[in-house]
Amino acid sequence: MKATREAYGEALLDLGRLSDQVVALDADLSKSTKTSLFAKEFPERFFDVGIAEQNMIGIAAGLSLAGFVPFASTFAIFASGRAWEQIRNTVAYPSLNVKVCASHAGITVGEDGASHQSVEDIGLMSIIPNMTVLVPSDPIETKSIINWAFKYKGPVYVRLGRMGVPDLLPKDYSFDTKPYIFKKGKKIVIFATGIMLWKCLEAIELLKAYDIEPTLVNIPCLKPFPEKEIIEIVREHDMVFTAEEHSIIGGLGSMVASTLSRSYPMKVSFIGINDKFGTSGKPNDLLSFYGLDAAGIRDKLLDNIK
Amino acid sequence: MDDLLLREHAKNIRHLIIEMITSAKSGHPGGSLSAVEILVSLYFGGVLNYDPKNPSLESRDRFFLSKGHAAPVLYSTLAEAGYFDKSGLDTLRQLNSPFQGHPDMKKLPGIEASTGSLGQGLSISVGCALGLRLKGLKSHVFALLGDGELEEGQVWEAAMAARQFKLDNLTAIIDRNNLQIDGFTEEVMSLEPLADKWRSFGWSVLELSGHDFDQIVPALLNAKKRDDKKPLVIIAHTIKGKGVSFMENICDFHGKAPSEDQAKIAYSELKECDEQ
Ligand SMILES: Cc1ncc(C[n+]2csc(CCOP(=O)(O)OP(=O)(O)O)c2C)c(N)n1
Numbered sequence: 395m396k397a398t399r400e401a402y403g404e405a406l407l408d409l410g411r412l413s414d415q416v417v418a419l420d421a422d423l424s425k426s427t428k429t430s431l432f433a434k435e436f437p438e439r440f441f442d443v444g445i446a447e448q449n450m451i452g453i454a455a456g457l458s459l460a461g462f463v464p465f466a467s468t469f470a471i472f473a474s475g476r477a478w479e480q481i482r483n484t485v486a487y488p489s490l491n492v493k494v495c496a497s498h499a500g501i502t503v504g505e506d507g508a509s510h511q512s513v514e515d516i517g518l519m520s521i522i523p524n525m526t527v528l529v530p531s532d533p534i535e536t537k538s539i540i541n542w543a544f545k546y547k548g549p550v551y552v553r554l555g556r557m558g559v560p561d562l563l564p565k566d567y568s569f570d571t572k573p574y575i576f577k578k579g580k581k582i583v584i585f586a587t588g589i590m591l592w593k594c595l596e597a598i599e600l601l602k603a604y605d606i607e608p609t610l611v612n613i614p615c616l617k618p619f620p621e622k623e624i625i626e627i628v629r630e631h632d633m634v635f636t637a638e639e640h641s642i643i644g645g646l647g648s649m650v651a652s653t654l655s656r657s658y659p660m661k662v663s664f665i666g667i668n669d670k671f672g673t674s675g676k677p678n679d680l681l682s683f684y685g686l687d688a689a690g691i692r693d694k695l696l697d698n699i700k
Numbered sequence: 701m702d703d704l705l706l707r708e709h710a711k712n713i714r715h716l717i718i719e720m721i722t723s724a725k726s727g728h729p730g731g732s733l734s735a736v737e738i739l740v741s742l743y744f745g746g747v748l749n750y751d752p753k754n755p756s757l758e759s760r761d762r763f764f765l766s767k768g769h770a771a772p773v774l775y776s777t778l779a780e781a782g783y784f785d786k787s788g789l790d791t792l793r794q795l796n797s798p799f800q801g802h803p804d805m806k807k808l809p810g811i812e813a814s815t816g817s818l819g820q821g822l823s824i825s826v827g828c829a830l831g832l833r834l835k836g837l838k839s840h841v842f843a844l845l846g847d848g849e850l851e852e853g854q855v856w857e858a859a860m861a862a863r864q865f866k867l868d869n870l871t872a873i874i875d876r877n878n879l880q881i882d883g884f885t886e887e888v889m890s891l892e893p894l895a896d897k898w899r900s901f902g903w904s905v906l907e908l909s910g911h912d913f914d915q916i917v918p919a920l921l922n923a924k925k926r927d928d929k930k931p932l933v934i935i936a937h938t939i940k941g942k943g944v945s946f947m948e949n950i951c952d953f954h955g956k957a958p959s960e961d962q963a964k965i966a967y968s969e970l971k972e973c974d975e976q
Pocket residue numbers: 730731732734767769816817818819845846847848849850875877879880881940954
């Protein structure tokens with residue numbers, strides 16, 4: 395088990411060893427976002443700007459203008475919230491090569507509670523033109539996504555989590571912005587993003603008892619949204635579910651629904667945060683409280699299948 | 701320094717500013733006119749190392765217009781410097797024009813960053829100065845900020861960072877014209893004692909008249925020679941709307957175009973001023 399933020403820290407360190415174009419920034423959270431690994435080995439290429447997220451994004455923009463590939467990290471709520479307009483105007487509008495890698499996304503931040511639990515960041519980042527929005531589901535995918543982001547020229551937002559996640563994807567997995575069919579089933583398809591891939595997998599185990607065998611699709615790229623591929627997959631199923639550790643407004647569910655509404659209208663059932671703030675608690679307790687654990691997902695499916 | 705030549709550039713640029721804003725029927729004359737001598741000193745006073753034929757020259761100095769609404773002074777200066785033809789300037793603010801209401805680095809050569817949202821240019825400049833230093837380049841970074849813009853908290857985040865990172869390859873210039881949109885800065889949100897604020901943030905501070913080439917050019921040239929591990933701010937005392945009598949110190953001309961008739965008066969005043 396490893397959190398995607400940890401895999402990010404390791405991937406960033408590897409990139410730092412690979413290329414001296416890579417620089418990293420943090421806003422006094424390097425131990426949590428794991429940019430500390432990079433900072434330790436490359437102090438001259440690491441900039442802690444203090445608790446100043448807006449400034450961090452501006453400095454990252456300036457570093458990219460000087461020819462570097464900056465990776466800027468803080469908690470998702472502060473990156474996507476506090477510094478939203480800096481990302482919008484200074485980074486995305488001129489399409490600068492800045493990578494915003496934000497950790498502690500979603501409710502599994504845990505005990506810190508609502509002020510620190512970002513359930514809006516996918517929406518906030520996806521609405522900005524020129525942005526690419528990526529959500530890795532496990533450590534393997536995280537590394538692949540960070541490498542991809544380095545090679546890609548342009549602004550990227552990567553959503554990372556605090557909670558440990560098992561390796562789910564094959565060791566030789568290579569991210570390519572397309573949906574990844576994790577498990578082929580029948581009749582029902584679940585599109586999941588981030589940590590919810592894991593939780594859906596657990597739910598599918600429970601659903602075997604009911605003779606229900608959904609297809610499980612991992613959606614690591616929320617923008618550009620893989621509309622064509624999603625419709626192709628939906629065509630082979632009768633029911634569509636989406637699962638995300640994010641508000642159902644502006645996240646994966648909304649995007650799937652809007653995609654289908656335009657060319658293949660059908661009902662979509664959302665599993666996610668239902669227009670609510672987070673709250674304090676242990677990560678696993680919170681997943682169950684919001685119906686995002688295996689049992690919650692199972693019940694949601696059973697309710698809708700009835 | 702050939703003062704006469706600089707004054708000639710300043711006159712041309714003021715003329716272009718009025719012309720482009722008049723034809724656009726919108727834009728920001730006041731804060732463009734107050735910054736003319738500052739930009740002329742940078743681009744024609746032998747301060748900036750740049751090549752209009754090679755705008756991405758790695759060793760160039762960088763100028764960031766943080767107060768992006770003063771786009772007309774940047775456009776006309778870059779045109780005067782040969783980055784692009786003056787003939788397009790009259791498309792300012794029109795559909796499909798590269799001369800956007802606020803500078804768009806993707807649409808024109810010589811524009812170092814897309815600005816317009818105030819308070820962000822100093823952060824960009826800090827990042828760029830860090831990057832240039834990391835690359836071992838001797839290039840200098842200049843940023844021009846409005847005084848009202850200093851009310852943005854992010855400016856002071858950047859001010860702290862510039863000091864922390866010991867950026868002596870960075871110079872901020874404040875266009876201290878005392879006005880913002882809703883009135884005098886000292887009435888809207890007092891900035892004084894401004895020099896003390898910057899000093900307390902660990903910056904070296906220089907105050908001068910922002911319309912006097914004999915003061916600006918040497919100050920900017922010296923600014924490039926520093927190796928004192930400290931950022932420098934130049935507080936340039938200016939007059940908003942400078943050069944056009946009915947715009948000088950008039951808040952209303954912050955973001956209002958002159959009428960055709962007013963523009964004619966402005967041109968004749970610029971001419972007279974030249975004949976003095
Ligand atoms: C973040 C942000 N808030 C508000 C504005 C609208 N605005 C444009 S210019 C201006 C006043 C700027 O005053 P100052 O910095 O003193 O510039 P100058 O007087 O030199 O034109 C304002 C509030 C903006 N462009 N950006």
